[in-house]
Amino acid sequence: MKSSTLSDSILLRVPTLLRSGCVLLCLLLFLLPAACRQSDPPPLQRTELLMGTVVEITLLQSGPKAEAALRDAFAEMRRIEQLMSPQLPTSDLARLAAVPRGAEVSAETLALLRRSIELNHLSGGAFDPTLGRVKRLWDIEGDKPHVATAAELRKALRQCGVDKLRIEGNRVIKLAPKLEIDFGGIAKGYAVDRAGAVLRRAGIRHASINAGGDLLLIGDRRGRPWRIGVQDPRKPGAVLAVIAAADEAVVTSGDYERFFEVDGVRYHHLFDPATGRPSRRSRSVTVVASDAATADALATAAFILGPEAGSRLLRQQGVEGILIGADGTPLVTPGLKDRVTWR
Amino acid sequence: MALKALWRRMTPLDRMLLCGLLGFALLLCVLVFRLPGGSRLVVERDDRIIYRAPLDRDRRMRLAGPLGETLAVIENGTVRVLASPCRHKVCIGMGRISRSGEWLACVPNHLLLRIEGGRSSAEDGYDLISR
Structure with a gap:
C-alpha cells in the first residue's frame, strides 16, 4: 500500500520530471559528440616557411610536451637552414663558395658532405653536391633564368665534381677555385631527419614532417599506415598513386616544381652532372627509404639516371620507389608493389 | 509499460x-x-594570421608582403594566386586549392595561404602528398 502511494506520487509529478529529464537528456546528447571526439586527441599542427618551402609538422597528440617538441623541431630545422643554405652569407656553404682555396666548416656540414660524396660514388656520379656553378648559370631559381650555352656549360662544369674536393680535418679544400657546394638535393631531407630525431627524443610516437613534399613519418597514423599521395607530374594538384607508409621517409623529385619554358621546352632544376643540362629521362621519382636525406639524394640520382638505371640504383641501396619515365610510363620497385594503389 | x-x-x-x-x-x-565544417581561407605572414575568409563567397584579395602585393582570388570554392611580385611565380604555378589542409605559398613574399575546415584530402584517400 505504501509502495503504491509512492508510485502514484511520482506519477503525479511526471510532467515536471519529464521536462527536467528532457533537458538533461538533451544536454547529454549535446555532449556526446564532443566526448566521442576527445577519445582521439586532436592533432597538433604548425606550418612555417623555411628552407625556401613550406614546412608542416603534425603531431597526432597534444599537450604541453607535444607543443614543446614541435617548437624544438622547427628550431632544429632553422638551425640547419642557417648552417647549410647557400643563400645565407654566414652559412658554411656560402663561406666556402666565397673563398678560392677552402675553409673550415662545422662537423655537421662536413658529415653531410661526406655522405653526399658517398652517395655520389654509389650513384655513379648522378647525385652531385658540387653543381653550384651550373645551378647559378641556369639561374632557374633566380632573377633571369636563361638557357645556358654549350660554352658556358663547359666552363661551369670545369668548376664541378667531387674529385675537386678534399677534406682535411674540419677543412674543405677546393681544387677548383670557383667550385660551389650545393646541398639542394639532400639538405631538406637532412633537416627533416633532424626534426624527426628531435620529436622522437621527446617521446612523440605518431607524427609527420612535410617539407614541401619531402616527408618523414614517425610511427603510423594511429593504427593504420599513412596514405601518401604521389603527385601526378603533369596534372597539378592531382594524385597519381597512393603509397601506404609508416615510420619511413617518402621524397619525390620531379621536373614540375621549379622550371621555366622557352619555345615550349621545359628547363627544370634537376641537372645531369655529365652535361650540365636538365635531365630528360624522367618526369618524377618517388623514393621510400628509412631516412629523408638518403631518400632525397636517391630520388635526385634516380631521376637523372632514368627509370631503368634508377630502379637498379634504388634496389642496390635497399630502398623502394616509383619512377615515372619521360613518356609517363611508371615503374615500381618490387618491394613497393603491394603498397601502391593507383588512382 | x-x-x-x-x-x-x-x-x-x-x-x-x-x-x-x-x-x-x-x-x-x-x-x-x-557534415564538414565551413571551409575558410587562412592567410599567414611571418607566422601571423593576416586574413581569413570563407570559401563560399567569391572575392579578390590583395595580400601585402615584403616584396609587394600578392593578388589571390576565391572563386567557386577554390583559391589561387593570380599575380605576385616574386621572381619565379611558383605560387601562381601551384594552381588551385580547395581541400582542408592544402596550401599555396609565396616563400619570397612570406605568404602562406591554407584552407581550414570542410573536405580534406583524407576523404580523397590520402593523408599527405609527396611532390
Whole structure:
C-alpha cells in the first residue's frame, strides 16, 4: 500500500520530471559528440616557411610536451637552414663558395658532405653536391633564368665534381677555385631527419614532417599506415598513386616544381652532372627509404639516371620507389608493389 | 509499460517538447559527425594570421608582403594566386586549392595561404602528398 502511494506520487509529478529529464537528456546528447571526439586527441599542427618551402609538422597528440617538441623541431630545422643554405652569407656553404682555396666548416656540414660524396660514388656520379656553378648559370631559381650555352656549360662544369674536393680535418679544400657546394638535393631531407630525431627524443610516437613534399613519418597514423599521395607530374594538384607508409621517409623529385619554358621546352632544376643540362629521362621519382636525406639524394640520382638505371640504383641501396619515365610510363620497385594503389 | 504510463500522463505540450528536443539533439549529432565544417581561407605572414575568409563567397584579395602585393582570388570554392611580385611565380604555378589542409605559398613574399575546415584530402584517400 505504501509502495503504491509512492508510485502514484511520482506519477503525479511526471510532467515536471519529464521536462527536467528532457533537458538533461538533451544536454547529454549535446555532449556526446564532443566526448566521442576527445577519445582521439586532436592533432597538433604548425606550418612555417623555411628552407625556401613550406614546412608542416603534425603531431597526432597534444599537450604541453607535444607543443614543446614541435617548437624544438622547427628550431632544429632553422638551425640547419642557417648552417647549410647557400643563400645565407654566414652559412658554411656560402663561406666556402666565397673563398678560392677552402675553409673550415662545422662537423655537421662536413658529415653531410661526406655522405653526399658517398652517395655520389654509389650513384655513379648522378647525385652531385658540387653543381653550384651550373645551378647559378641556369639561374632557374633566380632573377633571369636563361638557357645556358654549350660554352658556358663547359666552363661551369670545369668548376664541378667531387674529385675537386678534399677534406682535411674540419677543412674543405677546393681544387677548383670557383667550385660551389650545393646541398639542394639532400639538405631538406637532412633537416627533416633532424626534426624527426628531435620529436622522437621527446617521446612523440605518431607524427609527420612535410617539407614541401619531402616527408618523414614517425610511427603510423594511429593504427593504420599513412596514405601518401604521389603527385601526378603533369596534372597539378592531382594524385597519381597512393603509397601506404609508416615510420619511413617518402621524397619525390620531379621536373614540375621549379622550371621555366622557352619555345615550349621545359628547363627544370634537376641537372645531369655529365652535361650540365636538365635531365630528360624522367618526369618524377618517388623514393621510400628509412631516412629523408638518403631518400632525397636517391630520388635526385634516380631521376637523372632514368627509370631503368634508377630502379637498379634504388634496389642496390635497399630502398623502394616509383619512377615515372619521360613518356609517363611508371615503374615500381618490387618491394613497393603491394603498397601502391593507383588512382 | 512504465514508458507507456508516462507517455499517457504527459500533456500535449510535454510531448511536443520531448519530440522537439530529441529531434534537435539527433540532428546536432548528425551535423557534428557527418557534415564538414565551413571551409575558410587562412592567410599567414611571418607566422601571423593576416586574413581569413570563407570559401563560399567569391572575392579578390590583395595580400601585402615584403616584396609587394600578392593578388589571390576565391572563386567557386577554390583559391589561387593570380599575380605576385616574386621572381619565379611558383605560387601562381601551384594552381588551385580547395581541400582542408592544402596550401599555396609565396616563400619570397612570406605568404602562406591554407584552407581550414570542410573536405580534406583524407576523404580523397590520402593523408599527405609527396611532390
